[in-house]
Amino acid sequence: MIMVAVLKEIFEIMENKKTEYIVSIDVLDRCFFTDFFVIGQCRTSRHMITVCDALMAWAKMHKREVRIQGRNEESTWIVLDLGSVFVHLFLEDTRKIFDLESLWENSSPKQYKLITHSDFGDS
Secondary structure, three states, rough: OHHHOOOOOOOHHHOOOEEEEEEEEEEOOOOOOOOEEEEEEOOOHHHHHHHHHHHHHHHOOOOOOOOEEOOOOOOOOOEEEEOOEEEEEEEHHHHHHOOOHHHHHHHOOOOOOOOHHHHOOOO
C-alpha cells in the first residue's frame, strides 16, 4: 500500500470516528523511526480509545504490526506506532501543551509539511 493511500485511509477512519483537527506531518528526512506523524484531537479519553480501537482494527486487517502507548481511561494522549506512521491522539489541552505541529515546524522548516485530508484530492 503506497503511503498516500495509507494516510488517506487513516484520515478517513479518524474522520468517521469524529476526530477533530486532523493533520499529518512529513518527517521522512528528520526521523529515523517513522515517515509521518498523524495528529488528531478527541473530545474525551473514551473517544480516544474508540479511535484507537478503530485504527487497531485497520492495522490488523492490513496485517500491520501496531504498538500502542497510553490507551487507558485516564489518558490524555495515545500514540499508535504503525511503522511508517505514528498516530497521536490528544485531548485538546494536552495537544496545546505539547504542540507537536510547532515543534516540528520550528526544528525543521524544510522537511516540515502539514498535510490535511483535502490534499489527497479524489485519488
